[in-house]
Amino acid sequence: MSSNPIGTPIAAGAIERLRAAAGPGGALEDPSDTAPYCKSFRDGWEGRVPLVLRPQTTAAVADVVRICAEAGIGVVPQGGNTGLTGGSQPHADMSEIILSTSRLNQIRAIDIVNDTIVVEAGVVLKAVQSAAERVDRLFPLSLGAEGSCQIGGNISTNAGGVQVLRYGNMRNLVLGLEVVLPDGSVWNGLRALRKDNAGYDMKQVFIGAEGTLGIVTAAVLRLLPKPTASETAWIGLASPAAAVALLGHMRARLGETISAFELIGRSALDLLLAGVPGHEDPMSQVHPWYVLMELTSQGVAGSLNAPLADALAAALERELIGDALLAASGAQAAKLWRMRESLVEAQQAAGGSIAHDVSVPVSRIADFIARADAALAAACPGMRHCAFGHVGDGNIHYNPVRPLDWNAARLRQERARVNRIVHDIVADLGGSISAEHGVGQSRLEELEHYKQSVELDMMRSLKRALDPHGIMNPGKLLVR
Numbered sequence: 001m002s003s004n005p006i007g008t009p010i011a012a013g014a015i016e017r018l019r020a021a022a023g024p025g026g027a028l029e030d031p032s033d034t035a036p037y038c039k040s041f042r043d044g045w046e047g048r049v050p051l052v053l054r055p056q057t058t059a060a061v062a063d064v065v066r067i068c069a070e071a072g073i074g075v076v077p078q079g080g081n082t083g084l085t086g087g088s089q090p091h092a093d094m095s096e097i098i099l100s101t102s103r104l105n106q107i108r109a110i111d112i113v114n115d116t117i118v119v120e121a122g123v124v125l126k127a128v129q130s131a132a133e134r135v136d137r138l139f140p141l142s143l144g145a146e147g148s149c150q151i152g153g154n155i156s157t158n159a160g161g162v163q164v165l166r167y168g169n170m171r172n173l174v175l176g177l178e179v180v181l182p183d184g185s186v187w188n189g190l191r192a193l194r195k196d197n198a199g200y201d202m203k204q205v206f207i208g209a210e211g212t213l214g215i216v217t218a219a220v221l222r223l224l225p226k227p228t229a230s231e232t233a234w235i236g237l238a239s240p241a242a243a244v245a246l247l248g249h250m251r252a253r254l255g256e257t258i259s260a261f262e263l264i265g266r267s268a269l270d271l272l273l274a275g276v277p278g279h280e281d282p283m284s285q286v287h288p289w290y291v292l293m294e295l296t297s298q299g300v301a302g303s304l305n306a307p308l309a310d311a312l313a314a315a316l317e318r319e320l321i322g323d324a325l326l327a328a329s330g331a332q333a334a335k336l337w338r339m340r341e342s343l344v345e346a347q348q349a350a351g352g353s354i355a356h357d358v359s360v361p362v363s364r365i366a367d368f369i370a371r372a373d374a375a376l377a378a379a380c381p382g383m384r385h386c387a388f389g390h391v392g393d394g395n396i397h398y399n400p401v402r403p404l405d406w407n408a409a410r411l412r413q414e415r416a417r418v419n420r421i422v423h424d425i426v427a428d429l430g431g432s433i434s435a436e437h438g439v440g441q442s443r444l445e446e447l448e449h450y451k452q453s454v455e456l457d458m459m460r461s462l463k464r465a466l467d468p469h470g471i472m473n474p475g476k477l478l479v480r
Ligand SMILES: Cc1cc2nc3c(=O)[nH]c(=O)nc-3n(C[C@H](O)[C@H](O)[C@H](O)COP(=O)(O)OP(=O)(O)OC[C@H]3O[C@@H](n4cnc5c(N)ncnc54)[C@H](O)[C@@H]3O)c2cc1C
Pocket: 041, 076, 077, 078, 079, 080, 081, 082, 083, 084, 087, 088, 101, 121, 142, 143, 144, 145, 148, 149, 150, 151, 152, 153, 154, 155, 156, 157, 158, 159, 160, 161, 162, 210, 211, 212, 214, 215, 216, 217, 344, 436, 437, 440, 473, 476
């Protein structure tokens, strides 16, 4: 290890060695080539690097990391760059390199007897879903960015999405990992085992670590039976409390066939209809809240239609819901899902929002939304409501949208104050300030504020043990 402290510009000699280690065509240096890697999709995170490296093999990743360890150079791992917390953007001091996994993109093996697939970190999520489908299996992780996010990023953020209710998040879908550690050594933990109690489960340490402990280069993922029957319903109802009651009602009748259960506020839908072309209100009557629900099973096509219709009729009778629409075709179901997936775009079209990706116990969701709405109405008059999320996981994206009389600078200025108001309520209800997007740079201060000091100390000890010189994604997840 050199004496170069993290945060100082990179020496020319090290740049030359890194360029060579990344292999032919593996280094980008021109600012016009590196710029897209340095910017976030949302929220204005932006830095600068002298090099973006795109190695094609695990051995090349290890070589790059070894040089960085020797020279004290910060490494920012990057997958599809769709993260929402500034985790994959560098700082602006030219002291770091970005290590992009985009060319580490091979599907190494599929074992249909073991129901597993081995993929490299840079394989795009959608490509993993398609590979599973080709062998009549399901890879159930599903989220709005699935056409560009990569498996390494999904693992490093422990991604969630719309099917966590039934299949769990990324943590539940990973059986084994290959990781380049911060000293450049390679841990081959690509075990395709469902039971393995031979010591600490080290893969779990890297899942959700946001690139601060090592670079995931490949993974063994679980595959599941491909559903053969599915139904989608769009349901209008009065309140978040009604949505939670409906979830209980549906679970009692339809059990594990419920694969997604998404809450959408009318105000979020209004922003979508006003700001993003190509969508229309699925119902003629307006309802204050909606649930987008999906059922899947291994039964014959159409076999879930009658049980769903019966369960909805019983919900109407109990006055849990106001109206329901069953998608008549796959195309109509896809249209409904596109509405859910376009809600991020809707907030941008409306002038930007202050995002909160929070979770509370399912039993406290209604309480959380009511308290947060009231607190913000008092603190920031004119703030427009925008709440939606994964009810079954207690995960709400509570993203109030800029009041019409604020400009973008005022929105940025108010972010910390609004965050504190919302997160204080979350903490009071026993919730988490980051349910699925992670900490990155955007939640650093909030993590320090809300996490128990004992827990922060454990996290720092782990970081020091694996990355004593602090080269892996410096200043992300934990304060530098
Ligand atoms: C429209 C939209 C919808 C979204 N919906 C959801 C959703 O429903 N659920 C959800 O959980 N997220 C969602 N996200 C957030 C994002 O897509 C996920 O966090 C995704 O898992 C990030 O993958 P990525 O490849 O883009 O990672 P990046 O953004 O490139 O990186 C994310 C973090 O992981 C680290 N990292 C990346 N690759 C590696 C690696 N190989 N080894 C070590 N560290 C690495 C980075 O340093 C960074 O800290 C959404 C984003 C968008 C834009």
